[in-house]
Amino acid sequence: MTTPRWTGRVVKHLADATADSVIYGTTENLQLLEQYYAPLSVVVRQEDEGKKIREVLEKYYKVSGKLLAQVRLTEYGLTINEERVYTSAPVQAGEVVRLRMEREESTDILPQEMPLEIIYEDDYLLIVNKPAGIVVHPTHGHYTNTLANGVVHYWKSKGERFRFRPIHRLDEETSGIVAIAKNGFIHQQLSEQMQQDGFDKQYVAFVYGVPSPATALIDAPIDRDKAQPHLRVVCKDGEGYPSQTEYTVLESVEMSRVTSELSSLKSESSFEKLEESEWLSIEQQNDHQNDAVSLVRLKLYTGRTHQIRVHMSSIGHPLVGDKFYCDPTVQIEHIEQLITRHALHAEKLAFTHPITKQYMEWTAAMPADFEQLQIVMKKGNNYD
Secondary structure, rough: OOOOOOOOEEEEEEOOOOOEEEEHHHHHHHHHHEEOOOOOEOOOOOHOOOOOOOHHHHHHHOOOHHHOOOOOOOOEEEOOOOOOOOOOOEOOHHHHOOOOEEOOOOOOOOOOOOOOEEEEOOOOOEEEEEOOOOOOOOEEOOOOHHHHHHHHHHHHHOOOOOOOOOOOOOOOOOOOEEEEEHHHHHHHHHHHHOOOOEEEEEEEEEEEEEOOOOEEEOOOEEOOOOOOOOOOEEOOOOOOOOEEEEEEEEEEHHHHHHHHHHHHHHOOOOOOOOHHHOOOOOHHHOOOOEEEEEEEEEEEEEOOOOOOHHHHHHHHHOOOOOOOOOOOOOOHHHHHOOOOOOEEEEEEEEOOOOOOOEEEEEOOOOOHHHHHHHHHHHHOOOOO
16 A cells, blocks of 8 residues: 655554555644644745755754754654655745654653742743752752752643753752753754853852952863862863853942941841851951952853852952852851852843744842842941
8 A cells, every 4th residue: 555645634544554544634633743842834935945845944943954864753743835755855935844843751850849930931941040959950869859850840730741951050059040941952052052152141149359350351261170070170271171251340348347237237136047156246357357248240151160160269259158169268157157058140041042033031030148148238338
């Protein structure tokens, strides 16, 4: 029996090769196509007539050869006017080209209910504000209580099927924006965009001291610390991986002023989390009268592991609360009590949407521990 061409109606072949094929109507078509995500579609223009379907999809969506090789093996992965075709099939003006990807799930990630702060969501993207203390993806010996567990549960509760694909990751103690792709095409497109400097990633952090000048670009290569491979270090020229971080000082306050403000707040019982023994006296704080804390905004031009923390520490201004890259002799006890993790927050993320081609920007409000220290800083600067 000759296999009929697929002409827009889903053809389901009977097990008996001698029998006729059964053609299902529109309702059945939709049911069978539920195993695919919404298609990438192109209405062929006159200027593209005669081109191969792979050329058209590469032109309008930058579809990779790898993805085309995957979808062409599926029943409804690649079509012209809903007729299954090869990647070399020519197109005519007015025809509708569609690429469909089969739905996927993260079957290796346990769904776990947890609160999620969703900043944005559409059929292709999920943007969330990750709290500090949460790992993005399960690791060996750490299979639950991750962002992935919560997102997978969220999708399942809505009856949706997606594989967890973070575009980028944040350290466990870093809070802020994480972008998650809902299919392989979106992940590939955004990964390439990020590698080609198409992402605008900005962070805010509290650091010790007052960086000078107030705005500067740190251009220093980073590589693993050979003595401690889980850490990173700034390398000599010609070694390591190129790394660039731009910082801008937003505000600073001398520690003597912070102490006065904290003493005032202490009497007002404004900080209930701190015990009596945890407050430094004015006499103790005088030892740090020349110290300061600054709030800085940082922009990444590369994405090395621990890049911001390593770069700021390398210029003598480590992050408050950083257990790896801040010398304990620099730390101020009561400041470390206000923020008990490294003080880094992914505040802003912007990129071009792979489908709509719109430049989109998202921001995540400062977490409570940041707001707490910022209030202290602002009042300290107003202290006479």
